Amino acid sequence: MRLILLLLFATMLAGCQARADPPATLYDFTLQNDSGQTLTPLQASAQLENADVIMVGELHGHVGVHHFQAGLLAALLTQPRPLALAMEQFSRDKQQAVDDYLAGKLGEDAFIKRAGAWPRYRSDYRPLVELAKTAGIEVIAANAPRRIVRCVGSQGPDYLTRLPASHRAWVAERLTLNNDAYKARFMATRFHGQAPTENQFAAQTSWDDTMAESIERYLQQHPSHRVMLTVGRFHIAEGLGTAQRLALRNPKLNITLIYPVLPGEDTPPSPLWRLNVQALPDARLHDEPLPAIEMSEPEC
Numbered sequence: 001m002r003l004i005l006l007l008l009f010a011t012m013l014a015g016c017q018a019r020a021d022p023p024a025t026l027y028d029f030t031l032q033n034d035s036g037q038t039l040t041p042l043q044a045s046a047q048l049e050n051a052d053v054i055m056v057g058e059l060h061g062h063v064g065v066h067h068f069q070a071g072l073l074a075a076l077l078t079q080p081r082p083l084a085l086a087m088e089q090f091s092r093d094k095q096q097a098v099d100d101y102l103a104g105k106l107g108e109d110a111f112i113k114r115a116g117a118w119p120r121y122r123s124d125y126r127p128l129v130e131l132a133k134t135a136g137i138e139v140i141a142a143n144a145p146r147r148i149v150r151c152v153g154s155q156g157p158d159y160l161t162r163l164p165a166s167h168r169a170w171v172a173e174r175l176t177l178n179n180d181a182y183k184a185r186f187m188a189t190r191f192h193g194q195a196p197t198e199n200q201f202a203a204q205t206s207w208d209d210t211m212a213e214s215i216e217r218y219l220q221q222h223p224s225h226r227v228m229l230t231v232g233r234f235h236i237a238e239g240l241g242t243a244q245r246l247a248l249r250n251p252k253l254n255i256t257l258i259y260p261v262l263p264g265e266d267t268p269p270s271p272l273w274r275l276n277v278q279a280l281p282d283a284r285l286h287d288e289p290l291p292a293i294e295m296s297e298p299e300c
Contacts, residue, residue: 022263022276022278023064023276023277023278024278025064025278026062026063026064026277026278026280027063027064027067028064028067028277028278029064029065029067029068029275029276029277030275030276031044031068031258031273031274031275031276032273032274032275032276033047033273034270034271034272034273040075041068041071041072041074041075042075042078044072044075044273045072045075045076045078045079046079048076048256049079049081050254051226051254051255051256052219052226052227052253052254052255053215053219053226053227053228053229053246053253053254053255053256054072054076054226054227054228054229054255054256054258055228055229055231055235055236055242055243055255055256055257055258056068056069056072056228056229056230056231056258056275057231057232057233057234057235057236057237057257057258057259057260057275058230058231058232058233058260059232059233059260059262059277059280060120060124060232061120061124061280062260062277062280063123063124064277064278065260065275065277066123066124066125066127068275068277069127069128069230070127070128070131072228072258073085073128073131073132073228074131076228077131077135077137081224081225081226082137082222082224082225082226083137083225083226083227083228084137084138084139084140084218084222084225084226084227084228085128085129085131085132085137085138085139085140085227085228085230086139086140086142086211086214086215086218086227086228086229086230087125087128087139087140087141087142087143087229087230088142088143088207088211088229088230088231088232088235089117089118089121089125089143089230090115090116090117090139090141090142090143091116091141091143091144091145091146091170092141092142092143092144092145092169092170092171092210092214093141093145093167093170094114094115094116094141095140095141097111097114097115098111098115098139098141100114101115101129101133102129102132102133102138102139108126115141125230128230138218140214140215140218140227141214142210142211142214142215142229143207143210143211143214144170144171144172144206144207144210145170145171147298147299148160148163148167148170148171148206149171149203149206149207150203150298150300151298151300152171152199152202152203152206153197153199153200153202153203154199154297154298154300155199155300156198156199156202157175157177157199157202157206159300160175170210171206171209171210172206172209172210172212172213173213174209174213175202175205175206175209176205176208176209176245176248177201177202177205180240180244181238181240181244182205182208182240182241182244183201183205185237185238185240186201186204187201205245207235207242208235208241208242208244208245209245211229211231211235211242211245211246212242212243212245212246212248212249213245213249215227215229215246216246216249216250216253219250219253229242233259233260236257236259236272237259237268238268238269238272239257239269239271239272243255243257256271256273257271257272257273258272258273258274258275259272259273259274259275260275260276260277261274261275261276261277262277262278262279262280263276263278263279264279
């Protein structure tokens with residue numbers, strides 16, 4: 001029955017977005033592979049048969065991207081190769097809460113609280129988790145805890161050496177801190193007009209390295225499986241970030257990157273796949289002030 005439901009959902013999506021027309025509404029998307037071919041989620045799942053890891057970048061809160069993620073996961077679940085879902089949106093210290101919910105030991109309210117689910121969980125990520133629950137597949141809480149990452153950003157990577165062993169295990173064993181292309185890209189960004197610090201980059205790569213390590217470890221333990229990761233698009237832009245750090249850990253992995261693109265944005269470089277979605281409304285007009293930010297120090 002589970003497979004029938006998933007197949008029906010994936011088949012329904014197979015008739016959507018088969019054309020190269022621009023998306024009409026915020027719910028719509030158009031997927032193009034690295035050769036520029038327009039695909040439905042079901043067609044994409046067939047082309048991704050040999051992919052060990054599929055990283056689906058997202059614009060957090062964009063309904064079209066989240067619609068696509070659910071459709072692709074449903075389509076991948078119709079394929080014979082076993083699959084796991086990895087998520088940036090849950091951290092390693094919450095893995096037990098995720099497992100308990102999938103096993104039916106928690107209701108959704110308790111799950112959201114215990115797993116530290118993101119504020120938009122019900123609208124953005126519930127479809128993914130429910131698909132995983134229905135299909136009986138594992139969900140990997142792939143990320144590092146935000147509170148620890150904030151302390152790395154405040155005190156530097158040496159902060160990790162002061163953690164108890166149980167807490168240290170929630171962050172990647174090795175951080176990639178060298179002056180690579182990802183660091184250059186990150187340091188060129190501006191946060192409220194300010195350039196990031198070395199410690200802030202250490203915090204950023206704490207996320208990337210932890211997600212990469214989480215996937216690598218899972219595949220070591222489950223070599224016949226493949227993994228679909230949901231992650232913010234900055235983490236896979238230009239093939240860097242999480243994707244780069246996973247490739248460094250295991251160069252033999254076949255990794256496919258799907259990158260959401262708004263109207264007017266450049267085509268992502270090959271071999272990234274392009275997910276075309278509608279533009280979101282402007283958060284602010286040009287003369288409106290930036291929102292205030294709290295600069296309180298984390299409790300480290």
